[in-house]
Amino acid sequence: MHQTTELNCSVLSCAYNNNLKQKCCLTDILIEGDSAPVADQTRCASFDPKFDSNPVPESCSTTKDAFIACSATLCTFNENEACIAKEITVDSTKDTQSSTQTRCQSFRRL
Numbered sequence: 799m800h801q802t803t804e805l806n807c808s809v810l811s812c813a814y815n816n817n818l819k820q821k822c823c824l825t826d827i828l829i830e831g832d833s834a835p836v837a838d839q840t841r842c843a844s845f846d847p848k849f850d851s852n853p854v855p856e857s858c859s860t861t862k863d864a865f866i867a868c869s870a871t872l873c874t875f876n877e878n879e880a881c882i883a884k885e886i887t888v889d890s891t892k893d894t895q896s897s898t899q900t901r902c903q904s905f906r907r908l
């Protein structure tokens with residue numbers, strides 16, 4: 799059984815972001831950061847730009863914990879390329895239009 803994680807996200811310009819709860823609507827995401835030594839070198843590869851102005855995507859009135867696949871193996875919460883943290887936060891720079899502007903704020907170097 800996959801470990802799941804409470805997934806907070808402040809990337810309001812993502813198509814899967816519940817802006818009101820600042821939570822991700824997806825139940826599976828991918829964080830990338832092959833041998834990233836710091837949080838700024840990680841990114842949410844599941845990011846997709848939002849094209850409508852609806853703050854809550856239809857598919858997402860309720861948010862659930864998510865399974866997080868992660869390639870940032872230098873993180874203390876990484877176990878076999880899966881995240882075992884109880885809770886993480888994904889954030890980004892202002893007006894994010896690309897996954898490269900996102901990061902896993904909860905990254906902690908081993």
Ligand code: SF4
Nearest residue numbers: 868873875876881902
């Ligand atoms: S906390 Fe660590 S293991 Fe979990 S998603 Fe972020 S970088 Fe990956």
